[in-house]
Amino acid sequence: MNFTILIVDDEKNIREGLGHSLEMDGYQIELAEDGKTGWNLINEREIDLVIADLKMPGMSGGELLKKVSSAYPTIPVIILTGHGTIESAVEAMRNGAFDFVTKPVNLDRLSLLVKRALSNRELVLQHRNLQEEVDRLKRQRSSGRIIGKSQQMQKILQMVEQVAPTKASVLITGESGVGKELVADALHELSNRKEKPYIKVHCAALAESLLESELFGHEKGAFTGAVALKRGRFELAHRGTIFLDEIGEINQQVQVKILRVLQDKKFERVGGEKTQEVDVRIISATNRDLKEEIEKGGFREDLFYRLNVVNIHVPPLRERKEDIPLLVSEFLKEFSEENQKEIAGINPKARLALHNYHWPGNIRELRNCIESAVVMAKGKIITYEDLPPNVASGSDADYIKLDVGSSLEDAEREIIRATLHHENGNKSRTAEILGIGRKTLHRKIQEYQLER
Ligand SMILES: Nc1ncnc2c1ncn2[C@@H]1O[C@H](COP(=O)(O)OP(=O)(O)OP(=O)(O)O)[C@@H](O)[C@H]1O
Ligand SMILES: [Mg+2]
Known part of the structure; x- marks a missing residue:
């Protein structure tokens, strides 16, 4: 320059x-x-x-x-x-x-x-520049809070805009922290039900015994403690949208009842005789492999097909690293405002570490990482030292990157080098992890000149 x-x-x-x-x-x-x-x-x-x-x-x-x-x-x-x-x-x-x-x-x-x-x-x-890009993307897209310019995210945003106005049930899949709930929110926001209720149910957070009455309500005296009539979440969501998060966690009895709502829009409150009718759009999410659950007998196949009319799969962050700079820029802005700090950027070494890390907790982990870095930062620029230790060290130790076209020899050297580094140079542990003898490891270290 x-x-x-x-x-x-x-x-x-x-x-x-x-x-x-x-x-x-x-x-x-x-x-x-x-x-x-x-x-x-x-x-x-x-x-x-x-x-x-x-x-x-x-x-x-x-x-x-x-x-x-x-x-x-x-x-x-x-x-x-x-x-x-x-x-x-x-x-x-x-x-x-x-x-x-x-x-x-x-x-x-x-x-x-x-x-x-x-x-x-x-x-x-x-x-x-990044912040301007984020603003531009937000203005372009109606699903405002979802940030991403990678091809995968663009495709998801397009799909959201396309299916939101329909009544089709949508199953959102993807690892923990990839943004499934944001996608669900956008589906409701962009639908013609947006003025109507949007009810979220975190199925895993409710005790199994409570889930049924939470979802479908109960009549007065249905069970001990049911001192008054209670409307369930499906009733509350009438004409709107219900979001069933962690749908993989619900038991068979509740699965049958949800299936009936999907097929006939009908259900009864717990302890009740009278059939209730509702008009509800169902969006669900899971980080489990439901096909596998079906094979194991834990999840009903017929329910799966009803929920999964449209599938939106949100890929893990490590498969769409182009989105990292934009997300970082957005989170920096959010957390500098929250902490009343003027963070103006991030230095190249820290940027590289964020890029190289494999983000098992996806965007939620990235968000937490930036929050912590903003809190730790001593100056106006986030440095490598401000990053949480697991992100900083994990960025070069836990992950190997090989270009297509590398030789097997290159791959072997990289694996040995990375494992050694990860084990802080401990050769017995390294040999054990790699499944080779100590002597072989020694020979290879010499061959590849890995001794520091
Ligand atoms: N594309 C994105 N743009 C901006 N923020 C995002 C994006 N994706 C996720 N986030 C943020 O990351 C955090 C986790 O997202 P969310 O709760 O939607 O994940 P999830 O897939 O539902 O995770 P879990 O399976 O653990 O419930 C939230 O704070 C969310 O706002
Ligand atoms: Mg979630």
């Missing part, structure tokens, strides 16, 4: 000296002899960094700093001060200066600062 640095100083020698030195570092240079001229240049040209003397006739560096910080908050400003004016330097920092350098200027230090400020600016801009 080609950066342009504006140097504002009323002393010609300093202005040109610094300009020359930074030009040698490969930057484009603009010079101005006072704040006003500098400010005009900032408005006219593309300036990436400002170095300004604090004391100048006319508009001072301090005033210029204030203007830049409020109008162009992503442009870093480095302040130059004379000896003995530390107080004003401190004030400059308070007003948003990136850093300050005392005169006579140590060119090495300045060069280092400039480098740091510019890489900081790049991260900030990167983060801003």
Whole structure:
């Protein structure tokens, strides 16, 4: 990237000296002899960094700093001060200066600062671009809260928009934390039932004995403790949508009753004779393999087909890593607001770690990880050290990436290297995990020069 640095100083020698030195570092240079001229240049040209003397006739560096910080908050400003004016330097920092350098200027230090400020600016801009992309995607799609630009997610969003207005039962499948509930919410939101009730039932959270009366209600005196008539969730969802989360957890008796609602829209309250009729759209979700449950006899096949008129499968995060940067950017925004911290970006090493990690807990885990990183962050940029330890170390240890076209030899070396690393160099454990003898392992370590 080609950066342009504006140097504002009323002393010609300093202005040109610094300009020359930074030009040698490969930057484009603009010079101005006072704040006003500098400010005009900032408005006219593309300036990436400002170095300004604090004391100048006319508009001072301090005033210029204030203007830049409020109008162009992503442009870093480095302040130059004379000896003995530390107080004003401190004030400059308070007003948003990136850093300050005392005169006579140590060119090495300045060069280092400039480098740091510019890489900081790049991260900030990167983060801003991502946020703009998230906003654009949100505006394009009516299913607003679901973020994702991967092909898989685009397909899911398209499907959601297509089936939402119908009454078809939808079964949402996918690992824990992939966003099944968000998909269910969107299906209701985008349907013509959206003004009507949306009732969620977390089937696994309710005791088996309670689930039936929760779903279908009970008559007064149906069982001990049933002191009054209670309407069930199906009744409450009349004309709206019911979301049965963790549908794989329900028992046979309840399965039969749900099947009847699906087929005839009819049911009875627990302990009741009178048949109730409801008009309810059923959306269900599970992270279990229901086909397998059917084979084992735990789940009714006829119910499965009724629930699964449309199947939406949400793939795990590790299969759609293109979505990670957008999600990270969204969660950074959410949690910096919540924690009242100004997090402006994430550094390349941390970004890479997030990319390499295999996310067994999917988006929920990513969200928690970013929340924790925001809380831990000491500066405005999330670093590798701010990430939870399991994510940071898991990113390079638990996961091997091989390009198609690698040789078996490459694969063997990678597996040995990664396992050794994961076991902190413990060779007995490594040999055991890999299922080879210690001697063989030794030989291979030497062969592949894996000894560090
Ligand atoms: N595409 C996405 N965009 C933004 N946030 C998402 C996305 N997918 C999931 N999330 C967030 O991740 C968290 C987990 O999502 P959700 O509860 O929908 O997962 P789930 O598949 O229902 O998980 P479980 O099977 O454990 O119930 C939520 O905080 C949700 O808001
Ligand atoms: Mg869920």
